[in-house]
Structure formats: C-alpha cells, structure tokens
Amino acid sequence: MTVSARQGRSLSAAVRAVLLFLLAAIVLIFCKPVSAFSQSLEEIRAKALNNELRCVVCAGQSIAESNAELAQDMRAQVDRLILAGQSDGEIRTWFVERYGDAVLMNPPLNALTIGLWFGPFAIFTLGLAITLLVLRRGQARLTLRRGNGEASERDDRVGGI
Template sequence: MRRLLIAVSLLLAAPAAAVLPDEVLPDATQEARARGLSKDLRCVVCQNQSIDDSSAPLARDMRVLVREQIAAGKTDAQVRDYLVERYGNFVLLQPPVEADTLLLWVGPFAVLLLGGAGLIWWQRRRPAVPAGSDAPLSVTERDELDRLSGPSN
C-alpha cells in the first residue's frame, strides 16, 4: 500500500518536477497564474519545452522572473509583454502572426510545397518509357553494342 501511495504521489508531482520548492509563491492564486504563464513560455535554451517543464538554469531564472512580476502586482499580459520585450516573440510557445514571425508560421508549409513542386518537376523531366516495353536501340547504340560484345558467330 505504501508503495502505491509513493507511486501515485510521484505521478501527480511529475508535471511540477521542474519547479523547485523555493520558486513556489506562498499565495496559491498567484502560483496558479505563474504556472499558467510558465506553460505558455518557451525555454530559450531547450527551445521545445516550456519553462514550466524545463530544468535548465535559464528556465529557472525565467520562472523566478515571472513570479517576481506577479508578486509585484503585474497582470498576465504585462508579464508576457515584459518577457517578449526582453527575449523577443520567440519566448512564446505560440508566437503571434506578425511580419517577424511569418517565417515561423509559413516556413513549414512553404518547404512542403516547394518539395512537392520539385518532385513533380523531376517526374515530368524524366523521359517517359512505357512500362513493360523496351525502347528500340538507335543505330549508334546498336553499333556500340555490337562493338562491345565482340564478333558475332
């Protein structure tokens, strides 16, 4: 029974593994806000993790910064704007569609379309040979084949 309780406790604590006890705000409401914000902010070191999930030292610094801003009475929008001003739109896991982030949003689709267009172009450039039939040899090819195969009997 005791092992089961420990296992359940570890599973429940798993999402909070990166947040250290000394980072947690004493006010539960403020801590919930901080956790919500941290889930939407990208760790600039890990790049594909939120600062809430990352154990990188910079992610810890960013979590502390978020909590300091919240404790100072800033709104969620003000905290997010502060971090964007400091780190750029890259810090947001879902950056806004703007001129400087357009490549992030359009880039994958452009690569896919260009790859498809290149594949179609390559297919059309290949000479068409009917399936199951061999094209007849030209006179030059026949002479070259005869020369390479040696004298015929």
C-alpha cells in the first residue's frame, strides 16, 4: 500500500465522519423539543412579547431575561394587556407610547435608524468597489509591465496608487 493511498482512505473516512455529523446536525435542527406541558396561546404570546421588550433599568436585557422589579412589573402588565384582549401590536404600542422606541429590543425602521439598518451594507458595497478598483488597476499595471518590460518599473518602486 502506498502512502498516498493510505492518506486517501483516511481522508475519505474523515469526510464521511464530517458528513455524518452534518446530517445529524440537520436532523437535530428540525427536531422540536417536546414539552411535557401544553402551553396556552396567551402564555406563548406573553413569552414572545417579553423577549421583544427591553428592561429599561437593565443593560441590554429583555424583560424575559431580567428579574429586576421594573421588569417584573412590565411582565405583569404584558399579561394584563393580553388578558384584556389586546393584540401583540397594541401591546407593543402601549409600551412605546410610555417608554419610546428604545423599549423595543429590535429598533424599528424609521428615518432615525435607517443608517443602523442599511449602513453596514453601504460600507460593504463601498469597500467592495474600492477593492475591485484597486485590483483592476494592479492587473492593468501587470499587463503593462509584461508588454513594456522595464517601462513601468519606476511606478512599482514608488508604490503609487
């Protein structure tokens, strides 16, 4: 048995192991945890809303994560509003009217937050454009040098962009 053949076999075993692992991971993703208790619709809605609302006295925690007194009050109010028959949107609005947009864990899309939502994409596009421009210039210079021999060597030494 040659060295390369042995390597090839161990490689394929590793690939098989990785594939098996990925398959298991994918299967696990689609398996939903089964709870012994059934939840009421109100409970599910309250949990979802608690995760969306910010605890206003905690740093970066939702009221679901915090046990600060104000977070307890806010959770109790979410429960009361659900029992009063308010929709999720109405409950969110109820808190925004009293605490402002900052009470929502996900900032809403408006004139003030547009940079927050699209700024990263704009910066990425700008960076991509500059990279492409620089690469294309480098390519052009390379072909120029191949064609002219030493003619453009000075340019490279100076390193000018």
